[in-house]
Amino acid sequence: MSSDLLVDLGEDPATAQLGQLKLSTIxxxxxxxxxxxxxxxxxxxxxxxxxxLPWDHPFYxxxxxxxxxxxxxxxxxxxxxxxNACRMPPQHQLDHHKLLMYLKGTLDQYVESDYTLxxxxxxxxxxxxxxxxxxxxxxxxxxxxxxxxIKALYIVHPTMFIKTLLFLxxxxxxFKFGRKINYVSYLSELEAVVKCDQLLIPARVTEYDNxxxxxxxxxxxxxxxxxxxxxxxxxxxxxxxxxxxxxxxxGDPVPVVMRDTISFLTEQGLExxxxxxxxxxxxxxxxxxxxxxxxxxxxxREMEDVHLxxxxxxxxxxxxxxxxxxxxxxxxIVNFTSVSGENQVEVMKTLLESLPxxxxxxxxxxxxxxxxVSANSELNKMTNSNLAVVFGPNLLWGRDNxxxxxxxxxxxxxxxxxxxxxxxxFT
Numbered sequence: 001m002s003s004d005l006l007v008d009l010g011e012d013p014a015t016a017q018l019g020q021l022k023l024s025t026i027x028x029x030x031x032x033x034x035x036x037x038x039x040x041x042x043x044x045x046x047x048x049x050x051x052x053l054p055w056d057h058p059f060y061x062x063x064x065x066x067x068x069x070x071x072x073x074x075x076x077x078x079x080x081x082x083x084n085a086c087r088m089p090p091q092h093q094l095d096h097h098k099l100l101m102y103l104k105g106t107l108d109q110y111v112e113s114d115y116t117l118x119x120x121x122x123x124x125x126x127x128x129x130x131x132x133x134x135x136x137x138x139x140x141x142x143x144x145x146x147x148x149x150i151k152a153l154y155i156v157h158p159t160m161f162i163k164t165l166l167f168l169x170x171x172x173x174x175f176k177f178g179r180k181i182n183y184v185s186y187l188s189e190l191e192a193v194v195k196c197d198q199l200l201i202p203a204r205v206t207e208y209d210n211x212x213x214x215x216x217x218x219x220x221x222x223x224x225x226x227x228x229x230x231x232x233x234x235x236x237x238x239x240x241x242x243x244x245x246x247x248x249x250x251g252d253p254v255p256v257v258m259r260d261t262i263s264f265l266t267e268q269g270l271e272x273x274x275x276x277x278x279x280x281x282x283x284x285x286x287x288x289x290x291x292x293x294x295x296x297x298x299x300x301r302e303m304e305d306v307h308l309x310x311x312x313x314x315x316x317x318x319x320x321x322x323x324x325x326x327x328x329x330x331x332x333i334v335n336f337t338s339v340s341g342e343n344q345v346e347v348m349k350t351l352l353e354s355l356p357x358x359x360x361x362x363x364x365x366x367x368x369x370x371x372x373v374s375a376n377s378e379l380n381k382m383t384n385s386n387l388a389v390v391f392g393p394n395l396l397w398g399r400d401n402x403x404x405x406x407x408x409x410x411x412x413x414x415x416x417x418x419x420x421x422x423x424x425x426f427t
Contacts, residue, residue, distance in 0.1 A: 062102040065089060070106065070408055071118075072318050072393055074194040075286075076279040077311030078151055079115040079393075081106060086123020086204045088130075096134045100141060107146055109389050109408070113277035114151050118190070118199070122157040122208045147177060151279060154193065156184040157208060186213060234295030238319045241358040253361035257292060261313040262369045264300035270372060271379040272306050276390045280311040288312055317366075317394040324363055325396040326355060333396055334410045336417070344417060345424045352425065363395075367422045374419060388416035 057063070067087045071080040083103070088094060107115075155162060166181070187209045190196050236244065236257055244255045252259070269275050285308065291298050300309045317324060325333060332351055339347050352360060370387050377383045382390075392412035418425060 059098060059102050059105070061095065062098050065094070067099065068103055068106050069200065070110075070393060071194070071199050072397065073311075073314055074116050075192070076116075076151070076282050077114070077285065077307075077314055078279045079110045079113060080194055080199070081110065081115060081117050082199060083117065083119045084123070084202055084205075085119070085121050085128075086202050088124070088128040090127045091129070091131070094128075096130050097137065099130075100134065100138055104141060104146075109412070111145050111149055112386070113274075113390065114149050114279040116151055116193070117153045118156065118194070119153065120156045120202070120205050121159060121162055122205050123202075124161075149277075150180060152180050152182060152193070154182045154184050154190065156187070156190065157205070157212070158183045158185075234293060236292040237289050237316060238321060240321055241324075241362060242356065245358045253358035254365045255316070255362065257312065257316045258362060258365060260298055260300060261309045261316075262365065264309050265306065265313070266369060266372065267301075268304075269306040269310065269380075270376045273379065273381050275306060275373065275380050275382055276310045276314065276387070277382075278307045278310075280305070280308040284308055285311055285315065289315070314390070314394050317391075323394075323396045324359055324366075326359060327399060329354070330396060330398060333414045334407060336414045337410050345421050348414075348418060348421065348425050364426050366391075367418060367426070370419055371422050384416050384419040387419060388412045391415055 065087050067084055069082045069084070071082050074080050088099075163183075184190055187196055187201065187206070190199075234247075236255065241253070241255065245251060245253050248256070265275070284303075284305070288298055288308065289312070303309075329351055336344075336347070352363065355363065370391065373380060373382050374384050374387060377386075389412055392415040393408060395415060396411050398407065
């Protein structure tokens with residue numbers, strides 16, 4: 001996490017008190033399995049295209065626990081990084097230095113963009129908590145680049161331990177960063193930030209949340225997560241591309257949201273530094289979504305907000321019920337790194353030509369535009385590699401939505417190659 005939160009514990013007289021803080025009850029330490037079905041040893045279960053790294057990968061023993069995941073964008077258009085404390089095995093079974101390096105490797109892909117950290121604290125016990133020396137190492141490793149663009153840190157189900165920890169360190173935490181820290185008592189409160197069903201929340205955390213809610217008096221019950229409302233007659237977000245094409249008066253295979261945003265961004269966004277890296281006002285994002293879903297016309301030229309249009313484009317792609325590149329191509333794309341360089345264009349063409357017509361047309365429309373963005377990278381700082389990091393997770397994700405670093409790497413690589421070779425792939 002941010003170096004604002006991590007201090008040199010070896011020199012802090014309050015360190016001795018921290019080691020004595022109670023983390024959880026005996027009941028919490030029973031380690032029931034969650035729905036992910038993770039095992040202590042999954043080396044024999046690894047198959048190509050799985051979210052786990054191969055057994056001989058340097059970070060295999062970290063990735064297999066799925067402690068750190070990337071879960072798409074939040075409601076503000078920021079990348080979401082999730083840390084699951086309950087998935088940390090006992091201390092002697094985990095190399096915490098590697099865990100730190102794995103966390104850095106994940107963040108390194110996103111720290112140039114606005115991003116959000118969500119930390120699920122439940123499940124951190126005296127058996128699996130990192131040592132104070134690990135916190136000291138983390139303090140030394142994380143510098144300004146990691147905290148500059150973190151817009152919020154959400155600590156879910158905070159205990160007295162974490163609150164006391166932050167209280168003791170309060171004099172060392174900058175006021176600016178302190179405002180980014182948010183305590184979340186119940187999962188339903190996260191809905192204001194991110195759609196919880198895209199987080200793949202561990203069963204242990206959900207069960208604990210249910211216990212907390214059940215223990216409350218009826219008069220103090222927190223609001224439940226809002227139920228999924230039925231689609232509006234003119235619904236655009238969250239609707240299959242095939243349905244949107246049928247509704248379009250001209251039968252255009254490229255959805256109106258993509259046409260509107262890309263047209264505006266082509267005119268006014270190509271030279272904007274950090275395009276697709278900044279978040280937008282969530283109220284405006286929801287307002288624009290509602291207007292589209294109500295069948296109203298939207299004019300980004302009137303709003304004159306490049307970052308709003310960029311977030312709307314990413315949000316539209318992420319909210320598709322099936323990713324633009326489809327679940328069918330998931331394994332082929334994750335395994336694309338094994339294709340030799342001289343065969344990549346032909347293999348890519350074959351894969352993409354198997355897409356439904358509206359998916360292929362929308363992808364081509366998007367990639368052609370992104371090639372224009374990259375052509376202006378000296379001004380906007382968005383190279384093909386940078387664009388791949390932003391758009392890869394919005395073009396393809398697994399059926400469980402959340403993805404480990406090992407899955408995102410191949411997806412981003414495929415996206416970057418597509419951008420590099422788009423003039424050959426779409427001929």
